[in-house]
Amino acid sequence: MITIIAKGIVKEENIAKFKEYAQTLIEETKKEEGCISYKLYEDINNPKIITFVEEWKNQDAIDKHVNASHFVEIVPKLRDLQESETEVNLYKLV
Amino acid sequence: MITIIAKGIVKEENIAKFKEYAQTLIEETKKEEGCISYKLYEDINNPKIITFVEEWKNQDAIDKHVNASHFVEIVPKLRDLQESETEVNLYKLV
Numbered sequence: 001m002i003t004i005i006a007k008g009i010v011k012e013e014n015i016a017k018f019k020e021y022a023q024t025l026i027e028e029t030k031k032e033e034g035c036i037s038y039k040l041y042e043d044i045n046n047p048k049i050i051t052f053v054e055e056w057k058n059q060d061a062i063d064k065h066v067n068a069s070h071f072v073e074i075v076p077k078l079r080d081l082q083e084s085e086t087e088v089n090l091y092k093l094v
Numbered sequence: 095m096i097t098i099i100a101k102g103i104v105k106e107e108n109i110a111k112f113k114e115y116a117q118t119l120i121e122e123t124k125k126e127e128g129c130i131s132y133k134l135y136e137d138i139n140n141p142k143i144i145t146f147v148e149e150w151k152n153q154d155a156i157d158k159h160v161n162a163s164h165f166v167e168i169v170p171k172l173r174d175l176q177e178s179e180t181e182v183n184l185y186k187l188v
Contacts, residue, residue: 003135005099005145007183019188041097041185049183051099053147089101089143091135094113 001036002062004054007087012048014081021077022050028070029054034061048083062090095130096156098148101181106142108175113144115171122164123148128155142177156184 010018022040029038036055043049056062065071079086104112116134123132130149137143150156159165173180 002138003147005101005147007099022188040188042188044096044184044186050188051183051185053097053099089145090138091145092138094116094134094136094144 001093002056002059003091003093004052004056004062005089005091006052006054008050008078009083010048010050010081011083015047015050018050018078018081021074021081022052025070025074025078028068029065032061032065032068034058034064095187096150096153097185097187098146098150098156099183099185100146100148102144102172103177104142104144104175105177109141109144112172112175115168115175116144116146119164119168119172122162123159126155126159126162128152128158 008018019040026038026040029035034057036057038052038054041051041053043051056065102112113134120132120134123129128151130151132146132148135145135147137145150159
């Protein structure tokens with residue numbers, strides 16, 4: 001299993017739009033065969049910090065995900081709503 | 095529920111020691127009443143990046159945790175093994 005944590009800082013005026021796009025991405029992604037979980041979190045002290053925490057069966061599932069039409073279409077839109085690049089880490093359990 | 099993501103960058107020579115201390119912290123923390131989950135992850139591309147992902151029932155459980163003897167004793171030791179401050183975010187599900 002690979003866990004991905006993708007942390008973004010969203011421009012204040014774009015938070016609602018970001019969540020709207022993210023919702024569609026979540027719904028489509030959860031249908032993907034190798035997706036174990038795919039959740040979106042908001043920092044309780046700073047609503048601009050919005051982070052995906054994802055669990056994938058393996059790297060192959062991730063490779064399919066990043067080439068899926070919903071990913072290719074929505075993720076660039078999410079990026080445009082952010083202040084900075086997404087901080088992405090791929091993890092394994094210790 | 096509150097999810098905490100605590101991301102640390104550990105000095106290369108301290109990774110094994112960090113994991114050893116963390117293991118004790120994990121074992122003790124999992125016994126705490128309000129702890130839903132408490133996991134440690136290592137970045138698959140950079141073993142110096144080690145991150146706790148924690149799920150807590152509520153803020154009260156977190157307050158108890160940060161005052162627990164195992165936290166007070168071990169977390170400063172972990173911090174001494176790191177290159178920089180831990181990046182800590184408290185999250186709620188969107």
